[in-house]
Amino acid sequence: MADTSYDVIVIGGGPGGYVAAIRAAQLGFKTAVVEKKHLGGICLNWGCIPTKALLRSAEIYHYMEHAKDYGLSAEKIGFDIGAVVKRSRGVSSQLNSGVGFLMKKNKIDVIWGKATLTAPGKIKVEAAPDAPKGALGGGDYQGKHIIVATGARPRVLPGIEPDKKLIWTYFEAMVPEKMPKSLLVMGSGAIGIEFASFYKTMGADVTVVEVLPQILPVEDEEIAAHARKRFEKQGMKIMSGAKVNGVTKKADSVVVHVEDAKGAKQDIEVERMISAVGVVGNVDGLGLENIGVKIERGIIVADGYGRTSVPGIYAIGDVAGAPMLAHKAEHEGVICVEAIKGLHTHPMDKAKIPGCTYCVPQIASVGLTEKKAKEQGREIRVGRFPFVGNGKAIALGEPEGLVKTIFDKKTGELLGAHLVGAEVTELIQGFVIAMNLETTEEELIHAVFPHPTLSETMHESVLDAYGRVVHT
Template sequence: MAAPYDVIIIGSGPGGYVAAIRAAQLGLKVAVVEKSHLGGICLNWGCIPTKALLRSAEVYHYFEHASDYGLSAEKIGFDMAAITKRSRGVSAQLNQGVGGLLKKNKVDVIWGSAEITAPGKLTVKASENPPKGALGGGDYEAKNIIVATGARPRALPGIEPDKKQIWTYFEAMVPDSLPKSLLVMGSGAIGIEFASFYRTMGSEVTVVEVLPQILPVEDEEIAAHARKRFEKQGIKILTGAKVTKVVKSANSVTATIETADGKTQEISAEKLISAVGVVGNIEGLGLEKLGVKTDRGCVVIDGIGKTNVPGVWAIGDVAGPPMLAHKAEHEGVIAVEAIAGLHPHLMDKAKIPGCTYCNPQIASVGLTEKKAKEAGYDVRVGKFPFIGNGKAIALGEPEGLVKTIFDKKTGQLLGAHLVGAEVTELIQGFVIAMNLETTEEELINAVFPHPTLSETMHESVLSAYGRAIHI
């Protein structure tokens, strides 16, 4: 039995490694158990490598439209293998960076798969090829165990991914070649990002969404704007529709699509991407034997990450939605600060931003207009289009919209929703404003730099109060 730790974290994704570093900063003896890749899914197979792919698509798009900027570019092309290699290289670099940060903070890394055998005790089955000299299989003790095992793609019965014709995001990230046609099942962030990437690179893309709206968590108006842009790019979109059957052949799939009115049609494509959500990795951890409460494939926690079993905590995707890396990181910090005897602020999930890195980008925080009204608020709504912004026009990005929602009674900012160029960078201004409990008065009186895209944010606030200048 190894010497006991204060904290052992199972999983080294964004939640796990951030929690480990914060625990070390607080003077706790800490270890992370990881079975394959430091940085978890986000860094190796999710957030980071997809952004590398999308950056390649963005640059390719600009090459194709060079004449719009008074430039010329001839013999434009791409090498899919090189694009994939760059994406994997970005992940490898950051993977090494996480290893360096853990080493710097004196966090032990135990290579293997962990099972909690009793409160404060776990057994690790060693990985097949651990780094030389690394800690591996054996029995370990810790006063506190944090489960940070993330999530995996959800599979629908009869449409299970096979890594050949039916892909998850794993296969979609490392294609051998560009498929001529692609069917994307699901229009959340993962589905839409891959639809955007492959369409930009030249694939014929069809998106099927079971709900009436693509990007279901977004404000209806923002989603409608995005849909119009996607369809203009040539993406075919079917909403209120579901894939009921898939037949595979040697080089294609044929899907039967049923619409809300009961009609059916068949769509054939070279590949199908299943992007119908994710499910928490709760199996094989010993949680059921311990009596840890779970719900719909996720571990149930309180506001600081505690489960119903003393000494067992959970953070990140395995602890439920929103399944976002930045939420996992913040949950990790809250949990270890609570373990260390501090009194961290509880997370307000209503103030967690969401971003989708397609073209156009989409970003949001807080309540949609519909949700705000359903919650009983009398609202003021401000809107400002990118066409009224000088920087957007200069960039050649005049299509976009910023929408802000305020409580008419108090001036409280209830939500902000953006679609357009670089809005995933702009959204944090509204996140900070909401966390500071800013009202419309402070936002109206703030001076925004000119010329910047951020002026659209200011104008949207002004619009909510009948004071927009440039529209």
Template structure:
């Protein structure tokens, strides 16, 4: 009989789960991972990766439509939505296959099924359908350390439940059989805005409804306001301080009653609606209640090293609370297993986790917004630099955007950085590294940035905070 005991069992194979399992194996732990459906979890299969493939298709299509701006011509421009979706799924499948290879490479056993904690250190796995070749079957397993990495799912508003037909979650929005002519997007966080951007660029009439006073509610207000102007210029209709209070389904359309903060109501009819009002952790049917594991508002309660209140049980990633980001999950998992190993580990500083939204224009940020910094009691110096003053941005045909930096006026500490514009999701990491190295404004000023690049705007933004900007 095969040995069913391990040092570490990870429940869930999303970015947090599979990276945690790999690090555990590297540290010498006998490791297994439990997955019910697909290696790579939501991120690789239905989230981060395939959405970026869709958005890339939309970006290329948009550039083709505007070819004359670059001295080019493109005739009979069009798209095949099934081919666009097929490409997206192909990108996803390639990466999922890669995760399977990494499991084999690191000698991590894959147990195919759904796990339930039955006692400290013990799980029962109910075997899933169609297990892949080489995967272990359901049954009883044990481990000294069990790490819950079950991720999250779309939040559902009572009375406006997604039906996979007229009201979509990101699952259905990612694989449309036909392109809707009109669309209502409920929620303007990263998921909602990315789909609003994709469908608008592909020709749909899009209306975004957001309960908060600004779109992209977690972003710096100035950056969000800039983004909103760009979205509206593209033709996206945006209603803030508003909520969908009622939805009536037609044969091939939905009519949403939208109620604004001042009590006014209006009806909006569209072919489809996307519900993007956040996510909630997958904490059900895991046996957490039986073992007395503490949860709060749909997430597992953990300390700074991923430990729950029950010894030997840990949680990382979306199921352990915000920010619900793949890169946060991965780093959280590495910290968790390295602490289990007894290594000298620094807790994660959530203020230094970057956030990226891949709409057009892109948005990226790290640290405190200007408003949050002031609320925290800092006297701040704020620098700004616009894309229109950057040679590379103009050459790219991307002259609209802004880089903003927030410093502690007393110490020169970089408190936050916020960007909107082309490729800012690739630029933000420079400020992330700077914050982790506790870099001051003086060190950033003395750093030499290459020319001509978009990154020069990062330097100029720092200079501007201290009245030294050179090119604006």
């Protein structure tokens, strides 16, 4: 009979789970991952990765439509939505296979099924009906350390439940059978705005409804306002401070009942609607309450090392709370496992986790917004630099953008950085590294940035905060 005892069992094979498992294996732990459907989780199969593939197709299509802006000509521009979706699914499939390879390489057992905690250190797995042939599956397993990494799922609002036909979640929005002529997106966080951007670029008439006064609510106000102007310039209709009171479904369209910020009500008929009002942690059906694991507001309460209220039970990733980002989950997994091993490791510092939105224009940020810094009573210096002053941005045909940096006035500590414009999701890591190294303005000012690059906007923004900006 196969040995069912492990040092570490990870429940969930998403970014947090599989990375935690690999680090555990590297540290010599006998390790298993329980996964009910997809290695790589939502991020790799239905989130981060396939959406970027869709957005890349939209970006290329946009450039083809504007070929003349670059002295080029392109005729009879069009697209096959089926082929666009097929490419996206192919990218996910390739990476999904890659995670499977990493499990084998690191000698990690994959148990296919749904896990329930029956006692501290013990789980029961209900076998997955479509598990690979010959794979480990249903049964009882023991783990000295059990890490819950079950992720999250789309939040559902009563009366506006997705039906997979007229009202979509990101699952359906990722694999449309045909391109809708009109679309309403409820929610303007990263998921909602990325889909709004994709469908608008591909030719749909898009309306975004956001209940809060600001779209992209977690971003700096100035950056969000810049992005909004760009979206509206593209023809996107945005209603902030507005709420969806309900929907009326028709045969092949949906009437969305919207109340605006002033209380005026209107009906907006669209072919399809996307519900993007956030996600909720997958804490149900795991048996957590039965063994005393503390849960608050739908997430597992865990400390900076992933430890829950029950010794030997840990939680990482979306199920352990905001920010619900894949890279946060991965880092939490590493911290958790290294702490179990007894290595000297730092607890998760959520203030230094970057956030990225891959719409057009891209948005990226890390640290405190200007508003948050002031709310904390800090005296600050703020620097700004527009892309229009950057040679590379102009050469790319992307002169609209902004880099904003926030420093502590007394110490010169970099408190936050907020960017909007071309490729800023690739630039933000420079500021993340700077913050982790406790960099002050002095080091950033003396750093030599390559020319011509978009990264020079970062340097100039720092210079601006200290009255030394050159190119504006």
